[in-house]
Amino acid sequence: MSQICFVKGSLAIIVALLAGTGVANRSVAAEQVEVQEKFLGSGVTQKVGGYRPISAKLSDEAEGIEQQPEELVNPRYGKLKFGDKEYSILLDEPQPPATDDADDEGEAEGAEPGAEDVKGDAAETSAAGKDADPDQQAESGTPVEPRLFVDANADGDLTNDPAIDWKATPSGPYKLYRGSAEIDLGDGRMAAVDLYRFDPTDPRRKSLADIVFYYGDFGYEFEFQLDDKPFSTFVAGALSDNARLPIDRDDNGKISRNFETVQIGQPFNFTGTSYEFKVEDGQLRLQTSDEELEQLPMPPDLRIGQPALEFTATTLDGTEVNFPGDYAGKLVMLDFWATWCGPCIGEIPNMKTAYADWHDKGFEILGISFDQPNKEDVLKEFLEERELPWAQVYEGKGWDTSIGNQHDVSGIPFVLLVDGDTGKIMATARELRGPGLSKFIGEALGEEVQEDKDDEETAEDEPAEDDE
Numbered sequence: 001m002s003q004i005c006f007v008k009g010s011l012a013i014i015v016a017l018l019a020g021t022g023v024a025n026r027s028v029a030a031e032q033v034e035v036q037e038k039f040l041g042s043g044v045t046q047k048v049g050g051y052r053p054i055s056a057k058l059s060d061e062a063e064g065i066e067q068q069p070e071e072l073v074n075p076r077y078g079k080l081k082f083g084d085k086e087y088s089i090l091l092d093e094p095q096p097p098a099t100d101d102a103d104d105e106g107e108a109e110g111a112e113p114g115a116e117d118v119k120g121d122a123a124e125t126s127a128a129g130k131d132a133d134p135d136q137q138a139e140s141g142t143p144v145e146p147r148l149f150v151d152a153n154a155d156g157d158l159t160n161d162p163a164i165d166w167k168a169t170p171s172g173p174y175k176l177y178r179g180s181a182e183i184d185l186g187d188g189r190m191a192a193v194d195l196y197r198f199d200p201t202d203p204r205r206k207s208l209a210d211i212v213f214y215y216g217d218f219g220y221e222f223e224f225q226l227d228d229k230p231f232s233t234f235v236a237g238a239l240s241d242n243a244r245l246p247i248d249r250d251d252n253g254k255i256s257r258n259f260e261t262v263q264i265g266q267p268f269n270f271t272g273t274s275y276e277f278k279v280e281d282g283q284l285r286l287q288t289s290d291e292e293l294e295q296l297p298m299p300p301d302l303r304i305g306q307p308a309l310e311f312t313a314t315t316l317d318g319t320e321v322n323f324p325g326d327y328a329g330k331l332v333m334l335d336f337w338a339t340w341c342g343p344c345i346g347e348i349p350n351m352k353t354a355y356a357d358w359h360d361k362g363f364e365i366l367g368i369s370f371d372q373p374n375k376e377d378v379l380k381e382f383l384e385e386r387e388l389p390w391a392q393v394y395e396g397k398g399w400d401t402s403i404g405n406q407h408d409v410s411g412i413p414f415v416l417l418v419d420g421d422t423g424k425i426m427a428t429a430r431e432l433r434g435p436g437l438s439k440f441i442g443e444a445l446g447e448e449v450q451e452d453k454d455d456e457e458t459a460e461d462e463p464a465e466d467d468e
């Protein structure tokens with residue numbers, strides 16, 4: 001139900017972990033800090049909260065393979081690459097029915113969008129196949145189920161590795177194939193790798209017919225001290241020299257990109273001293289930096305009961321706002337949003353209802369617009385059209401809006417309810433989204449709330465609008 005417009009940077013961390021460039025070699029009069037490395041053989045994908053698949057292209061060339069299983073139907077080969085290591089894979093799967101001579105099955109596929117552009121290329125995918133129909137293979141006793149082999153010990157022999165359970169699961173009218181392998185990285189390090197493949201007969205994924213996707217579920221954890229305080233970080237897959245390292249400074253199990261990540265090769269100051277990570281001979285090194293930075297504040301604690309963050313801003317009509325000091329005797333909802341954000345706009349009817357019901361009793365809304373530069377007119381027009389009466393702050397900086405950065409906003413809509421008397425946070429998105437908003441605000445104001453207010457109807461007053 002909860003829809004967020006866009007979450008800044010979450011995947012970018014993974015992307016950065018996996019990209020790679022040359023090491024900047026710079027001599028610094030620096031103090032080295034000890035870094036303890038721990039290998040994590042599996043479970044890293046979950047720790048990171050995502051993965052970035054790498055594609056292994058299949059071909060008919062059995063390059064680097066000296067021994068392979070017998071009774072192969074339609075073997076094709078590819079490589080998994082991790083750092084400077086390569087692991088051969090062999091996919092043996094029955095040929096998908098060629099579009100031309102599989103009329104009865106072809107009908108259903110033809111109905112799918114995108115099927116048109118597929119037909120011309122059909123010959124290419126089935127180039128290696130002679131007995132294209134899997135049913136025929138079944139009759140002749142040849143194995144029909146696709147099999148995947150991974151040269152997990154990288155010795156060129158595909159017959160001496162653990163078998164892969166290459167499972168097909170239904171995905172719409174097609175199938176998705178999945179399996180896991182454990183590869184040997186050397187030094188006794190066994191690393192989990194997940195592999196998957198889309199149905200090669202799916203016309204919408206024609207371009208992926210020769211691809212097996214894979215990603216490492218392994219990584220490294222590093223422990224170190226900054227100004228005598230213990231911290232840790234980790235990387236997914238092999239360590240690259242331009243990784244962005246997550247460091248959970250407030251130990252809440254979440255990573256704030258703004259306050260809790262460090263780019264290798266760039267200085268940072270979390271504890272009073274400026275440090276810098278670098279990678280040397282594949283090892284993570286930590287040292288003091290010759291560049292002195294100001295200490296970065298801790299990530300904001302925006303839980304209920306915590307003090308709201310103070311800021312001053314100028315609203316669209318030129319009024320200076322001191323937040324939350326100006327809101328004594330009131331409840332104010334901070335609403336981070338943008339005119340291009342569909343889910344934000346979807347909340348407007350609920351907000352308008354709550355505002356109409358309770359503004360007289362002390363309910364205020366302060367909008368913080370994440371609209372892009374030079375969009376003031378667009379914003380003003382929008383406010384007029386939708387008849388939004390509450391104040392708006394527009395910095396024209398999109399995701400770099402300073403109040404947004406201060407609050408570490410990585411996705412919108414993002415809302416907080418603040419008690420203007422105590423300056424404390426009273427509610428967060430959980431309570432402030434949806435048609436129950438007016439009731440919630442009424443109760444928060446200590447007012448008697450009419451139970452006969454029909455919550456459902458108000459939610460659908462306005463048509464949904466698409467993102468820009």
Ligand SMILES: [Ca+2]
Nearest residue numbers: 151153155157
């Ligand atoms: Ca092997």
Ligand SMILES: [Ca+2]
Nearest residue numbers: 248250252254
């Ligand atoms: Ca954290």
